[in-house]
Amino acid sequence: MAKPLLGLIFGIIAGSFFPLDIMGAYTKLFSVVLLVALDSVFGGLRASVNKNFSDMVFISGFLTNALFAAFLVFVGDRLGIDLYYVALLVFGFRIFKNLAGLRRHFLKNF
Amino acid sequence: MQRIFYGGWSIMFVCAIIGFMLAVQFRQVRDSQATVPNQRLEEVSGRLIQVEEERDELAKRLEILQQETNSWMNQELISELKIQACVTPLEGEGIIVKMDDSTRAAKSGENPNLYLIHDDDLLRVINELRAAGAEAISINGQRLIATSEIRCAGPTLSVNNVRSSPPYEIHAVGDKKSLENAITMRGGVAETLKVWGIQLEVTASDNVYIPPYKGTSKRVYSKVVDEK
Numbered sequence: 001m002a003k004p005l006l007g008l009i010f011g012i013i014a015g016s017f018f019p020l021d022i023m024g025a026y027t028k029l030f031s032v033v034l035l036v037a038l039d040s041v042f043g044g045l046r047a048s049v050n051k052n053f054s055d056m057v058f059i060s061g062f063l064t065n066a067l068f069a070a071f072l073v074f075v076g077d078r079l080g081i082d083l084y085y086v087a088l089l090v091f092g093f094r095i096f097k098n099l100a101g102l103r104r105h106f107l108k109n110f
Numbered sequence: 111m112q113r114i115f116y117g118g119w120s121i122m123f124v125c126a127i128i129g130f131m132l133a134v135q136f137r138q139v140r141d142s143q144a145t146v147p148n149q150r151l152e153e154v155s156g157r158l159i160q161v162e163e164e165r166d167e168l169a170k171r172l173e174i175l176q177q178e179t180n181s182w183m184n185q186e187l188i189s190e191l192k193i194q195a196c197v198t199p200l201e202g203e204g205i206i207v208k209m210d211d212s213t214r215a216a217k218s219g220e221n222p223n224l225y226l227i228h229d230d231d232l233l234r235v236i237n238e239l240r241a242a243g244a245e246a247i248s249i250n251g252q253r254l255i256a257t258s259e260i261r262c263a264g265p266t267l268s269v270n271n272v273r274s275s276p277p278y279e280i281h282a283v284g285d286k287k288s289l290e291n292a293i294t295m296r297g298g299v300a301e302t303l304k305v306w307g308i309q310l311e312v313t314a315s316d317n318v319y320i321p322p323y324k325g326t327s328k329r330v331y332s333k334v335v336d337e338k
Contacts, residue, residue, distance in 0.1 A: 013133075037124050038128060062124055
């Protein structure tokens with residue numbers, strides 16, 4: 001249980017001191033990738049409570065989702081269509097779905 | 111409690127990425143909200159103070175230099191020329207004209223510019239005053255000299271390259287009766303401006319103060335030659 005929290009804290013500390021500035025043009029990309037990461041974590045947690053977690057599936061899912069979402073943002077920018085809304089909606093939806101799965105599991109077990 | 115976690119390491123890794131991004135974004139939003147306008151404000155106000163100091167220093171130097179020249183030239187001629195050059199304050203009978211933008215709101219479809227004071231309105235008043243024999247004129251404390259300009263500078267008016275905003279106060283020294291009549295006569299400036307609701311108020315006075323010209327004079331292109 002402690003490892004995800006540990007990772008989060010470590011990331012926040014690293015981010016606070018890392019001299020990185022995101023330019024305005026990349027904020028869309030940033031928001032989409034953030035959502036992808038959140039979705040992956042919730043999906044991973046759900047899989048691990050259901051005991052069908054696989055490292056390969058988890059990491060490859062995270063990477064391909066992030067890459068494809070980034071691709072959508074890039075293409076959307078070129079076409080002048082806000083395609084990244086697609087990614088935002090889908091991943092937002094999936095986060096809540098995964099959260100619901102986790103909740104059900106814990107409700108069943110306690 | 112049963113062991114519920116598998117793959118903690120990879121989840122931890124992605125969590126670290128989330129934390130990193132959150133922190134970076136948070137820091138950036140905070141920085142952009144808090145510091146940028148303040149920084150700009152400090153920068154601009156600092157420059158203002160600096161320029162004001164410079165201005166005061168230059169004004170002091172001008173005074174010193176003027177005193178120096180005074181001491182070694184014919185005092186009478188100098189003072190007469192100074193009056194001609196508008197660099198001495200004057201006082202005498204005359205009128206004070208106060209002008210302000212219209213309080214009336216523009217009707218829809220009408221040009222709202224009609225209800226504001228423009229440079230040409232002021233120029234007409236000044237022209238009338240000069241025609242009526244005004245000896246010295248100032249607008250909002252700016253002495254009108256031969257090279258003074260009166261022009262719109264956005265919503266403000268620039269006289270002698272100094273900007274001022276309404277209400278405008280025109281001081282004029284001269285025969286107060288004829289000056290007053292020149293402005294308020296039937297079909298004159300006051301009547302035309304009243305159509306647009308522009309406020310114009312004329313007060314005659316026995317001691318109207320006219321400040322001196324405080325700017326500099328530059329002569330680059332003109333040369334003194336014999337009369338042809």
